[in-house]
Amino acid sequence: MLCHCYSQQPFEHCCQPYLLGTHSPHSPLALMRSRYSAFVLGLGDYLLSTWHPDTRGQLTAGELRTVGHSTEWLGLTIIFATGEATNATGMVEFKARYRENGRVVSLHERSNFERLSGRWLYRDGLINPPKIKPNQACPCGATHHSTPKKYKHCCAKRSV
Incomplete structure (x- = not known):
């Protein structure tokens, strides 16, 4: 079986x-990706345990x-991602599609992540983030010969 993510x-x-x-x-x-899979499978305990305690408020695993x-x-598309094992923070921009009341909805979010006690946690996110213009530096941080890559030549051309 292919992964839910x-x-x-x-x-x-x-x-x-x-x-x-x-x-x-x-x-x-x-x-x-694992949090998306957890939503698909209804794994509330995992979702709560991977949510930063400073921003999850009164959410419960049951909710x-x-x-x-x-x-x-219905689907997950990654726009771009930053952050590796040695970083303290990272970001993932994604679109998740789902059906609600008979219509297909797209959630577009730029999520912030933080490493706390050696574990990555979801911190917060910006829904419907501002569009990145083609000639702006790519938010993923990619470079070519020490020069930031333009968005149109980087993440705009691919999905992670």
């Missing part, structure tokens, strides 16, 4: 080890489980 990888080699707690996500992108189970998840 649309990585085109087998579930057991992608998000499952994170969801079972046998491994911790090594990057914000890995955490983002997150209900959201996951009551939603028909």
Whole structure:
């Protein structure tokens, strides 16, 4: 079975080890993908445990489980991702599609992640972030000969 996160990888080699707690996500992108899979599967405890305690408010695992189970998840597209195992912060911009009340909805978010006690956690996100113009530096931080790559030549051309 392919992973729920649309990585085109087998579930057991992608998000499952994170969801079972046998491994911790090594990057914000890995955490983002595993959180999407957790929503699909209604794993409220995992979602709550990977949410930064400073920003999750009064959310409960039960509420997150209900959201996951009551939603028909249709797809995840990664726009760009920053942050590796040695960074303190990272970012993932994504679009998640789901069906609500018979219509397809797209959630477009630029999410912020923080490493706390060695674990990546979802901190917060900006819904419908401002569009990145083609000639702006790519937010993923990619460079070519020490010069920032333009967005149109980097993440605008691909999905992660």
